[in-house]
Amino acid sequence: MPRRFCLWLMMAAALLFIALPAAAADKDKGKKQDLDSSCVSPAKGPLAPQTKGQPAASANQPQAASVRARVGKVAPDFEANAFVNGAFKNLKLSDNKGKWTVLCFYPGDFTFV
Amino acid sequence: MGVEVMAVSTDSRFVHKIWQTEELAKMVPGGVPYPMLADAGGKIGTVYGVYDDAAGVNLRGRFIIDPDGVIQAMEVLTPSVGRNVTELIRQVKAFQHVRKTGEATPSGWQPGKPTLKPGPDLVGKVWKEWKPDQAF
Numbered sequence: 596m597p598r599r600f601c602l603w604l605m606m607a608a609a610l611l612f613i614a615l616p617a618a619a620a621d622k623d624k625g626k627k628q629d630l631d632s633s634c635v636s637p638a639k640g641p642l643a644p645q646t647k648g649q650p651a652a653s654a655n656q657p658q659a660a661s662v663r664a665r666v667g668k669v670a671p672d673f674e675a676n677a678f679v680n681g682a683f684k685n686l687k688l689s690d691n692k693g694k695w696t697v698l699c700f701y702p703g704d705f706t707f708v
Numbered sequence: 709m710g711v712e713v714m715a716v717s718t719d720s721r722f723v724h725k726i727w728q729t730e731e732l733a734k735m736v737p738g739g740v741p742y743p744m745l746a747d748a749g750g751k752i753g754t755v756y757g758v759y760d761d762a763a764g765v766n767l768r769g770r771f772i773i774d775p776d777g778v779i780q781a782m783e784v785l786t787p788s789v790g791r792n793v794t795e796l797i798r799q800v801k802a803f804q805h806v807r808k809t810g811e812a813t814p815s816g817w818q819p820g821k822p823t824l825k826p827g828p829d830l831v832g833k834v835w836k837e838w839k840p841d842q843a844f
Contacts, residue, residue, distance in 0.1 A: 638746075640747075640751040640752060641751055641752055641754075641755040661755075662754070662755065662756070662757035663755050663756075664755060664756040664757055664771065664779060664782070665779065666779050666780065666781060666782050667778065667779065667780075668778065668779060669776075669777045669778055669779075670771065670773045670777055670778070670779045671755045671756065672777075673751075673752045673755070675716065675745040675746055675747055675752060676720070676721045676745070676746040676748075677714075677721060677724075677743040677744060677745045677746065678721045678722075678724040678725045678728065678743070678744045678746075679742075679743035679744070683721050683725075684743075686714070686743055686745060688714070688773075688777075689777070691712045691714075691773075692775070692776075692777060693775050694710060694711070694712050694775055695709070695710060695711040695712065695772070695773065695774060695775060695800060695803075695804065696711065696712045696713070696714060696771075696772075696773040697711055697712070697713045697714070697770065697771070697772055697773070697796065697800065698714050698716065698756075698769075698770070698771040698773060699713065699714070699715045699716065699769075699770050699791075700716045700717065700747075700753055700756065700758045700766040700767065700768065700769040700770070701715065701716070701717050701766065701768055702717065702763075702765040702766060702767070702768065702787040703717050703718065703719055703765055704717060704719045704723050704724060704726075704727035705723075705727055705731070706787070708768075708787060708788060708789065708790045
């Protein structure tokens with residue numbers, strides 16, 4: 596009887612030995628994820644036209660995203676990560692409602708033209 | 709002129725930060741004064757019809773959007789040729805004038821030059837109001 600109990604105790608101790616550090620690591624990972632997510636949340640990209648009472652949903656569908664921008668039509672709204680005034684922030688096109696906006700796409704930073 | 713500018717490329721916000729601090733701030737004091745947006749994967753560019761899938765970058769597209777959110781103008785260039793900012797400013801002023809007065813601005817219009825008042829009376833009479841050399 597005591598031998599079995601010893602065996603059980605040893606197994607329990609071994610498990611604890613493995614489980615505790617793993618749990619601590621998970622907690623660390625959790626903390627790290629909190630830090631990362633406190634910076635800037637992922638931006639939704641192109642936004643689907645809002646239906647009444649529903650929040651703007653991401654229009655990032657895997658199937659072909661159609662070109663929705665047409666001169667003379669309402670510009671497709673979107674949300675993007677941005678670097679502005681020395682800080683990271685998420686910006687939406689609709690933040691500029693009521694003002695003129697010039698939206699400039701360009702190939703890349705550190706390129707030549 | 710009360711215009712908000714947003715610059716968008718497929719670069720991340722981190723690359724934007726470094727480009728601003730390392731190069732743009734040396735070209736222009738304080739760097740560029742407008743937000744630099746990150747369009748990872750060209751998702752926004754695709755919706756605007758300017759994403760070059762093969763190259764993985766956005767083309768040089770520029771959209772003028774009015775206060776109601778309607779696109780009034782777009783211009784798209786391949787990467788090697790830069791934009792003409794003077795023309796952009798001219799167009800914005802023209803669209804602002806049109807929005808305010810309902811008049812039309814003829815080719816090459818600059819603030820102070822004659823505008824046209826569209827209507828049935830103007831049909832066939834444009835030659836009286838405007839000459840082609842006014843476009844330059």
